[in-house]
Amino acid sequence: MKYNRILLKLSGEALMGDRQYGIDPKRLAEYADEIKQVHDQGVQIAIVIGGGNIFRGVAGASNGMDRVQGDYMGMLATVINGMALQGALEDKGMQTRLQTALKIESIAEPYIKRRAVRHLEKGRIVIFGAGTGNPYFTTDTAAVLRGVEVGADVILKGTRVDGVYTADPEKDKNAVKFDFISFEEVLQKGLNVMDTTAFTLSQENQLPIVVFDMNKAGNLLKICQGETIGTVVTI
Numbered sequence: 001m002k003y004n005r006i007l008l009k010l011s012g013e014a015l016m017g018d019r020q021y022g023i024d025p026k027r028l029a030e031y032a033d034e035i036k037q038v039h040d041q042g043v044q045i046a047i048v049i050g051g052g053n054i055f056r057g058v059a060g061a062s063n064g065m066d067r068v069q070g071d072y073m074g075m076l077a078t079v080i081n082g083m084a085l086q087g088a089l090e091d092k093g094m095q096t097r098l099q100t101a102l103k104i105e106s107i108a109e110p111y112i113k114r115r116a117v118r119h120l121e122k123g124r125i126v127i128f129g130a131g132t133g134n135p136y137f138t139t140d141t142a143a144v145l146r147g148v149e150v151g152a153d154v155i156l157k158g159t160r161v162d163g164v165y166t167a168d169p170e171k172d173k174n175a176v177k178f179d180f181i182s183f184e185e186v187l188q189k190g191l192n193v194m195d196t197t198a199f200t201l202s203q204e205n206q207l208p209i210v211v212f213d214m215n216k217a218g219n220l221l222k223i224c225q226g227e228t229i230g231t232v233v234t235i
Contacts, residue, residue, distance in 0.1 A: 002226035005044040005120060007147035008035070009140065009157045012050035012081055014214060021053055023084050031214070032088040035125070037221040039094055044120040046150055047127045048143035049085060051077025071135035075102060078139060082129035083107060095124045101133030101142070113149050120150060140198035148205045155207060156223060157194070158214025163231035164191055178231045186233060193233060202233075209233040 010031070017024025039045055054077035060070035079100055086096045097119045098108040108129060109115065119126045131142040140157075147155050164186070165175040183203040186193055193199055193211060202209055212219050212230025223229045 001041055001043055001224050003043060003153040003224050005150070005152050006038070006046070006224065007143055007150070007152040007155050008045060008047045008220070009143040009155060010047065010049045010085075010214065011159065012052040012054060012077065012139075014053075014158065014160065015049075015081060015084070016053045023053065023081070025088075028084060028088040029091075030217075031085070032092045032094075034214070034217065034220045035089060036092045036094060037218075038224050039123075039125060041221070041224065042123075043224050044123070045125045046116070046120060046146060046152060047082075047085065047125065048139055048146060049078055049081045049127070049129075050139040051075070051081055053077075054080055068135040071131075072102075075130040075133070078131060079104065079108065079129040082127045086127055089125055095122075096127060097124050098127045098129055101128070101130040104130075111146075116146075117150050126150075138195050138198065140194040141201065144194070144198045144201045144205075144207065147207055148201065152207065155202060155209045156220070157209060157211045158220070159211060160213065160215065161211075162213040162216070162229075164193055164211050164233070166191075179228055180232050180234065183233060183235060203235070206235050208235075 015023045015027055017027035051074045055073050082098050086098050089096045099111040100108040101111050103110050116126050128146045131139050163177045165177050167175040169175040210223055210230055210232050219229050
C-alpha cells in the first residue's frame with residue numbers, strides 16, 4: 001500500500017445522498033463498504049466529516065444568527081454525522097472511536113492526540129468530531145490539523161467531483177482536470193481546493209492532499225494502492 005496512515009475528509013453534504021438534508025442510510029452504508037476495503041488492507045484510517053447536511057454556521061450567520069453560536073451548532077452537527085458513520089462502520093465489523101474537540105463524555109472520548117495515535121496503531125478507525133473546537137475554523141482546517149497531529153501520510157478529500165479543475169466542471173464544460181499540481185500553482189491560479197487556512201497549514205507541513213470522487217466505488221482503495229485517482233496536490 002502506498003499510504004500507511006490516511007486522514008479521510010468527507011463533506012456532510014455527501015451523506016445526504018439524493019435527499020435535501022439529513023443522512024441517507026444507503027449512502028452511509030456505501031461509504032462504510034469503501035472504508036472497509038481499505039481497512040482490510042491494514043491502512044490506518046482517521047476521518048473528519050463536515051456538518052453541512054444538518055447545519056452550516058456561515059449560512060446561519062448570514063441570516064442574522066450570531067456567527068460564533070452558528071459555528072458551535074455546526075460542530076455539534078459534525079458529532080451527529082460522526083456517530084452515524086461510527087454506527088455504519090461498526091455494522092460492518094470495524095472497531096471505531098469517536099473523539100470530539102468539545103467534551104461530550106456520554107457519547108465520545110475527548111480528543112487526545114496520544115490516545116488517537118494509539119487507537120490507529122491498534123487498527124481502530126478514529127473519527128474526529130466537533131471540528132477544531134473553535135468557531136471561525138472549517139472542518140477542512142480541522143482535517144488538516146488532525147492529519148498533521150496524528151502523522152497522517154496524506155489528506156484524502158472525498159468530494160462529488162473527481163479532482164481539481166481549471167474551473168468548476170459542473171458549470172464550465174471546457175474545464176480541464178489536473179492529475180498533479182503544486183501548492184504554489186493552486187495559489188497562483190486561485191483554484192478552490194480547501195479554504196486558505198487549511199491549505200496553508202497543509203503546505204507548511206508538506207502534507208499532500210488528494211481530491212477525488214468518493215462516490216465512485218473503489219476509488220478510495222485505488223488511491224491507497226498508489227493509482228493516480230483525482231488530483232494530487234504536493235510541494
